[in-house]
Amino acid sequence: xxxxxxxxxxxxxxxxxxxxxxxxxxxxxxxxxxxxxxxxxxxxxxxxxxxxxxxxxxxxxxxxxxxxxxxxxxxxxxxxxxxxxxxxxxxxxxxxxxxxxxxxxxxxxxxxxxxxxxxxxxxxxxxxxxxxxxxxxxxxxxxxxxxxxxxxxxxx
Amino acid sequence: xxxxxxxxxxxxxxxxxxxxxxxxxxxxxxxxxxxxxxxxxxxxxxxxxxxxxxxxxxxxxxxxxxxxxxxxxxxxxxxxxxxxxxxxxxxxxxxxxxxxxxxxxxxxxxxxxxxxxxxxxxxxxxxxxxxxxxxxxxxxxxxxxxxxxxxxxxxxxxxxxxxxxxxxxxxxxxxxxxxxxxxxxxxxxxxxxxxxxxxxxxxxxxxxxxxxxxxxxxxxxxxxxxxxxxxxxxxxxxxxxxxxxxxxxxxxxxxxxxx
Numbered sequence: 001x002x003x004x005x006x007x008x009x010x011x012x013x014x015x016x017x018x019x020x021x022x023x024x025x026x027x028x029x030x031x032x033x034x035x036x037x038x039x040x041x042x043x044x045x046x047x048x049x050x051x052x053x054x055x056x057x058x059x060x061x062x063x064x065x066x067x068x069x070x071x072x073x074x075x076x077x078x079x080x081x082x083x084x085x086x087x088x089x090x091x092x093x094x095x096x097x098x099x100x101x102x103x104x105x106x107x108x109x110x111x112x113x114x115x116x117x118x119x120x121x122x123x124x125x126x127x128x129x130x131x132x133x134x135x136x137x138x139x140x141x142x143x144x145x146x147x148x149x150x151x152x153x154x155x156x
Numbered sequence: 157x158x159x160x161x162x163x164x165x166x167x168x169x170x171x172x173x174x175x176x177x178x179x180x181x182x183x184x185x186x187x188x189x190x191x192x193x194x195x196x197x198x199x200x201x202x203x204x205x206x207x208x209x210x211x212x213x214x215x216x217x218x219x220x221x222x223x224x225x226x227x228x229x230x231x232x233x234x235x236x237x238x239x240x241x242x243x244x245x246x247x248x249x250x251x252x253x254x255x256x257x258x259x260x261x262x263x264x265x266x267x268x269x270x271x272x273x274x275x276x277x278x279x280x281x282x283x284x285x286x287x288x289x290x291x292x293x294x295x296x297x298x299x300x301x302x303x304x305x306x307x308x309x310x311x312x313x314x315x316x317x318x319x320x321x322x323x324x325x326x327x328x329x330x331x332x333x334x335x336x337x338x339x340x341x342x343x344x345x346x347x348x349x350x351x352x353x354x355x356x357x358x359x360x361x362x363x364x365x366x367x368x369x370x371x372x373x374x375x376x377x378x379x380x381x382x383x384x385x386x387x388x389x390x391x392x393x394x395x396x397x398x399x400x401x402x403x404x405x406x407x408x409x410x411x412x413x414x415x
Contacts, residue, residue, distance in 0.1 A: 098344075102315060102337040104356050104368035104380070108231075110262060111194035112245050116187035120251055127344075140193060141248055145241075146368055146380035147211040147227055148249045 094142055094151035097126065108145040113138060113155065121152070186251035192273045194284070195262030197239040200363040206232035206394075207326075207385040213247060215376030223376075225252055231382070238395040239264045249375055263395055272397055281397040282404050314338050323357065326385045330357040330366050350374070362387075 119133040142151035209229040216222050229243035241262045246253050261274035266286070273282045320332030332355065339350040352372040359366045367381045397403055 099337065099339070099352060099372075102335050102352060102354050103370055104354060104365055107198045107364055108239070108241055108262075109194075109196040110192060110241070110243070110245070110260075112192050112260075113190040114187040114248070115190060116251070120186045138190070143245070143248060145209060145231075145365070146370070146378055147213070147245075147247060148370065148378055149251075 094140070094153045095126075096151050097149055100148075100150045103144065103148055103150065104146060106144040106150060109150075110143045111140050112143065113140050115139075126152070187248065187253060189245050189253050189258075191275075192245075192260035192262070195241065195264060195271060195273060197233075197241070197262070197264040198363075199237040199239075199264075199266045200233065201237040202235055203362050203364075204233055204235045204389045205362055205364075205385055205387050206230070206390045207382040209241075209243075210381050210383055212379045213249060213376060214379075223252070232390040232394050234390055234392070234395060237266045240390075240394050249378060263397075265395055272403075274397065274401065279398075279401050280404060281401045283397075314340070320355070320357075325357060325359075325366050326383060328359045328361055328366055328385065330359050332357045 115136060115138050117133070118128050118135045118137050121128050121137075121139075122133075138155035140153040140155060141149050142153075144150055207230075209231050211227045211229075213225045214222060215224075225247040227244065227246050229241055231239070231241050233239045242259065243262075244256075244259050246256075258275065258277045261272075261276065263272040263274065264286075265271065269286050271284045271286055273284075274280070275282070315335055315337045318334045318336070320334055322329055322331050324330070335354045335356075337352045337354075339346060339352075341347060341349050344350070350373055352370070354371075355367075355369040356365055357367040358364070362385075364382070365380070366385075367379070369377065369379045371377045
């Protein structure tokens with residue numbers, strides 16, 4: 001089985017003695033053209049892959065940013081806000097509590113710092129995961145004249 | 157950084173108000189008051205008054221039990237638009253404080269362009285310089301009135317506003333309206349639609365809310381009312397830092413940012 005067929009051996013020797021053989025020019029042209037075409041497709045696929053990755057990353061970032069509480073949405077009573085604003089403190093980073101649009105307009109506002117369990121934020125209308133419910137947190141709470149919270153800013 | 161702090165909260169579904177949460181607060185309450193940081197007031201000129209502002213919160217538990225808290229603040233405003241609010245923050249809506257919070261006094265002086273938080277316990281006044289975006293009565297009043305007339309509520313399709321007409325409360329003619337906000341079923345994990353109702357009674361003479369009532373099945377009922385209203389010019393001393401107080405710049409403790 002391992003023995004080489006004498007006729008095949010003879011043929012190979014004849015081929016070797018015939019010198020280097022080249023493919024016809026037309027075949028070479030076609031082959032190179034095909035290779036270039038494949039390289040173009042590969043390059044295009046690479047760009048598509050890179051583009052898709054970038055797009056996916058951009059969408060992920062946008063979704064992440066979109067899902068976070070929007071800072072600066074607390075409008076502590078336009079009337080109050082228009083009348084005066086502290087130089088030193090900013091209302092921009094308060095998280096507006098849900099459904100506060102329908103509370104009485106704030107004519108007077110107070111910001112107090114409190115220490116509270118994260119679970120208590122539920123009572124202000126903030127959904128809190130069970131994992132964090134047992135934690136304690138310091139927060140600045142924006143209160144209206146009626147003592148109801150309009151916004152919260154976590155401190156730690 | 158603060159945003160990152162906010163991001164750390166996983167905003168899961170559900171707005172459950174549980175008795176368990178009530179029992180997990182520091183030292184048995186829902187929160188512990190640390191200190192006042194900041195105060196603001198609407199600037200209204202030419203409508204002085206002083207009154208008691210009473211806030212009562214009632215929560216009905218699943219077993220029919222009730223939790224009631226009441227907070228009284230002394231409020232005053234002079235003809236120049238200076239205002240003062242003296243309050244003990246014993247509760248925040250449905251949240252109850254764990255211990256006796258100290259009294260805080262908020263003074264807003266648009267004439268001097270400064271605000272103060274007085275801490276009677278330590279005889280300290282924290283001063284904050286204020287921007288004056290608008291000190292005219294008109295602009296403030298217009299904004300307040302726009303809010304009062306329910307423009308914001310009308311812009312949302314899930315709220316309806318009903319004119320309640322006029323009444324006389326504490327000797328003042330007040331205009332009332334009722335805003336009903338409906339949260340459709342399923343929006344916050346609720347099986348059935350939830351309705352919160354806010355009633356507001358506004359005095360054109362004082363340019364202020366005389367009474368408001370907010371009822372929400374999740375948080376209970378909060379009634380805010382001005383009582384013992386006196387329309388005489390309040391004592392000017394109420395809007396000044398008392399003698400002997402140490403004045404510190406920068407408003408309440410840690411005014412320059414969360415710590």
